[in-house]
Amino acid sequence: MTHASLARKYQPRRVIPEGERVATSAMIASLAAEGYETENAPFGHALVELAKADERVVGLSADLAKYTDLHILAQAMPERFYQMGMAEQVMVSAAAGLAREGFLPFATTYAVFASRRAYDFIAMAIAEENLPVKIVCALPGLTTGYGPSHQATEDLAIFRGLPNMTIIDPCDAVDIRQSVAAMAAHPGPIYSRLLRGKVPAVLSRWKPDYQFEIGKAQVIREGKDVLVISSGFMTMRALDAAEQLSKDGVDVAVLHSPTIKPLDTQTILREAGRGGRLVVTAENHTVVGGLGEAVASTLLRAGVTPSFRMIGLPDEFLEAGALPTLHDMYGISVAKIAEQIKGWL
Structure with a gap:
């Protein structure tokens, strides 16, 4: 939080005259994804399909099922859904217990609550025991304008240091939908970020044969001048910025790395080792x-x-505010990505 925002925070509240209309900004908005088709609740629908095929699958929510798309499972299979209330520590401990009894639990909440509030319980009850609990969390990084209480800008750093933990940062609806079965097949614990609601389908447009694979990075766009290595929705932004830069004669490749841990070091070294290209990483994270x-x-x-x-x-x-404003402010909008890359060449 800046000095300016602190000053605004403690300014006296203005009394609104009766009848005056006040303009407000949407504090939580869909990601700008112009030109892309969207899928509704890809995680929820993929989890239901998985649960139909695997009776071990159960879902747990910390009173946020509607906001993590787990309500799709709750409506379709209420007997496989557990509402744990606003008690993330209890939820992940219960998920550990279910995993010990042979179930395949998917526990969902907001990323800030899993990474900050429930970390010790995840470390001791799940990661140390290497249990197959899948922790799937909405509002990763700067995907909400509600300020530091809800912006999980450091979640990847927190979980990267945790032994046995696999970390996924999906780009879009395609990644999310395909990753659900991959998570279920993985024998250990997973922390996955989640985009919810109407999620753009990006990767299928740029790479029709794309298939998500844990631990695998994939070149989505070739280019000879710049290599952008990205994760999460920043891959969408990098692809759009590459299109914008191509109009100025700048040829940008995009390497999508949906798995942060384990990192696909072989592919990264191969692509970064192709001489003459500026290498840029792009992430929705500190x-x-x-x-x-x-x-x-x-x-x-x-x-x-x-x-x-x-x-x-x-x-x-x-800061808190409308997402388009914040993304411009912090340099992760398409225009700002293109501007930074152009300035480095």
Whole structure:
């Protein structure tokens, strides 16, 4: 939070004269995805299909089923759904118990509550025991304008340091839908970010044969001038920025890395080692401890040293407001991504 935002926070409230209309900004908005088709609740629908095929699958919610799309499972199979209330520590502990009894639990909440509030319970009850609990969390990074209480800008850094934990940051509806079965097949614990509601379908447009695979990064767009290594919805933004930059004669490749841990170091080193390209990481996460630093350490340890830059959120508590304004402010909008890349060339 900046000094300016703190000053605004403690300003006296203005009394609104009777009858005066007040303009407000939407605090939570859908991601700008112009030109893309959308899928409604891809996680919820994919989980129902999985549950039909696998009787071990159950869902748990910390009073947020509607906001993590788990209400789809609750409506279709109420006997397989557990409403745990606003008690994330209890929810993940119960999920651990269910996993020990042979169930395949998918536990959902907001990313801030899993990473900050329930971390010790996840570490001790799930990760240390290497149990197959899948923790799927909405509002990752800067996908809400509600301010630091709801913006999980450091969740990847928190979970990257946890042994046995696999971490997924899906780009779109395609990634989410395909990742559900992959998570179920994975024998250990997983933390996955989640985009919910009407989610754009991006990857199928750019790479029709795309198939999500845990631990695998894939080149979605080729380019000779710049390589952007991205995760989450920043892959969508990177692809759109690449299109914008192509009009200025800048040829940008995009390597999508939906798995943050384990990182596909082989593909990253191969693509970054193709000489002459500026390498840029792009993530919806603080520049501390996320994809950018994971890629940087991978390159340094291997002795691969291209020109390297990072696009991500700053190491600070972010402001509240409308998402388009915040994404411009913090440099993760399409226009700002293109502007930064152009400035580095």
